[in-house]
Amino acid sequence: MDQSLPPFYYQARIMFRFSNSLVNATRGTGRMSVMRNARSAVQARQYSVPTKSAQSSNTALYLSLGGAAGLGLWYAMGGMNGDLRSKLSEVRADDGEFALNKDEFRSFKLKEIQPYNHDSSVYVFELPDNKKSGLTVCSCLVVRGAGDEPKDDNGKPVIRPYTPINPPDSRGELELLIKHYPQGKMTQYLKDLKVGDELKLKGPNPKFPYKANEFNEIGLIAGGAGVTPIWQLVQEISSNPEDKTKVTILYANKSKEDILLAEKWSQIEKDSRFKIVHFLDNAPSGWSGETGYISKEAVQKYLPSTDLGEKVKVFVCGPPGQMKAISGPKKSMTDQGPLVGALADAGYSAEQVYKF
Numbered sequence: 408m409d410q411s412l413p414p415f416y417y418q419a420r421i422m423f424r425f426s427n428s429l430v431n432a433t434r435g436t437g438r439m440s441v442m443r444n445a446r447s448a449v450q451a452r453q454y455s456v457p458t459k460s461a462q463s464s465n466t467a468l469y470l471s472l473g474g475a476a477g478l479g480l481w482y483a484m485g486g487m488n489g490d491l492r493s494k495l496s497e498v499r500a501d502d503g504e505f506a507l508n509k510d511e512f513r514s515f516k517l518k519e520i521q522p523y524n525h526d527s528s529v530y531v532f533e534l535p536d537n538k539k540s541g542l543t544v545c546s547c548l549v550v551r552g553a554g555d556e557p558k559d560d561n562g563k564p565v566i567r568p569y570t571p572i573n574p575p576d577s578r579g580e581l582e583l584l585i586k587h588y589p590q591g592k593m594t595q596y597l598k599d600l601k602v603g604d605e606l607k608l609k610g611p612n613p614k615f616p617y618k619a620n621e622f623n624e625i626g627l628i629a630g631g632a633g634v635t636p637i638w639q640l641v642q643e644i645s646s647n648p649e650d651k652t653k654v655t656i657l658y659a660n661k662s663k664e665d666i667l668l669a670e671k672w673s674q675i676e677k678d679s680r681f682k683i684v685h686f687l688d689n690a691p692s693g694w695s696g697e698t699g700y701i702s703k704e705a706v707q708k709y710l711p712s713t714d715l716g717e718k719v720k721v722f723v724c725g726p727p728g729q730m731k732a733i734s735g736p737k738k739s740m741t742d743q744g745p746l747v748g749a750l751a752d753a754g755y756s757a758e759q760v761y762k763f
């Protein structure tokens with residue numbers, strides 16, 4: 408606590424946060440740096456062949472009443488001076504409403520579309536008033552169309568999760584790196600969007616509450632566009648020099664052209680905490696990474712020892728076929744389902760694995 412500030416400052420801060428959440432809870436509607444440089448969905452892949460090694464509300468009420476009493480007393484004593492007023496406005500700027508809301512879809516304007524490679528693009532959305540998105544590590548958001556939105560076979564709106572690739576504390580912009588699938592309901596809809604169009608976003612949807620140094624070692628397994636939640640975690644660790652976690656990333660793609668965030672991975676490799684191994688189905692000649700799918704043998708070769716117990720965690724995010732072969736699918740958004748596949752065969756326990 409900053410001793411130069413009166414206790415009422417902190418009460419006011421709590422009061423401000425509480426009133427903010429009240430405003431959020433009662434509001435019906437709302438509004439809404441680019442990564443300049445990022446397989447056919449219907450093509451089924453088999454992921455299990457071995458690798459060819461190439462190689463509460465009451466508490467809030469009491470706090471608010473206490474805060475109100477403190478504020479009243481404080482005003483009776485003369486209110487705030489200029490210094491304190493500017494400190495409070497800093498608090499407002501920092502703690503103010505985030506652009507996204509976890510309970511309601513808000514519309515956001517598409518500011519820029521940057522083609523990334525043959526089937527992926529970065530969609531840059533404007534966050535009004537230079538706000539932060541409100542996402543945390545690890546969390547994602549969900550997307551639905553605005554206006555003439557895509558519907559599923561039962562006539563219900565199509566809603567899909569995506570993970571922004573710019574840091575969660577970025578202001579004013581939110582970047583989604585999205586791979587288009589020829590038969591994809593959402594991604595084909597997104598492909599037709601133009602700059603200036605709107606899309607509805609809702610979040611954050613919390614995934615795993617990452618804490619620096621909670622684990623000694625982390626393994627990250629990604630396939631194709633499943634790399635974005637992995638990237639969110641990598642960004643978080645790499646931006647924190649105090650985080651000593653060792654991270655090994657196994658990233659699988661069809662061909663070299665499909666590797667997303669390639670330029671980021673070559674930067675990350677310069678940091679001794681990170682090791683990245685790329686796997687390609689179709690490797691070009693002279694390829695120095697692995698060829699084939701991520702198998703039990705690859706897991707045993709590269710990922711941290713299962714003997715680390717609760718000090719090791721492996722995170723997995725990939726297309727359905729890869730999830731099935733590596734860890735088994737999630738049962739639902741809240742049920743991770745049993746651990747099967749390459750990770751289970753390599754000796755990992757369900758507690759040591761998190762499926763995005």
Ligand SMILES: Cc1cc2nc3c(=O)[nH]c(=O)nc-3n(C[C@H](O)[C@H](O)[C@H](O)COP(=O)(O)OP(=O)(O)OC[C@H]3O[C@@H](n4cnc5c(N)ncnc54)[C@H](O)[C@@H]3O)c2cc1C
Nearest residue numbers: 448567568569570584585586590591592593594632635726
């Ligand atoms: C936590 C989380 C974060 C995600 N973040 C991103 C992200 O940042 N960027 C991104 O591009 N995607 C991301 N995804 C995937 C995304 O949510 C959609 O699944 C994807 O965009 C396809 O949606 P669609 O409606 O176009 O395809 P659908 O209509 O759902 O599917 C069309 C066809 O494609 C197949 N298919 C669906 N998804 C895949 C896939 N991933 N790989 C191969 N085949 C597939 C289906 O089996 C079907 O045959 C994320 C998924 C999760 C769970």
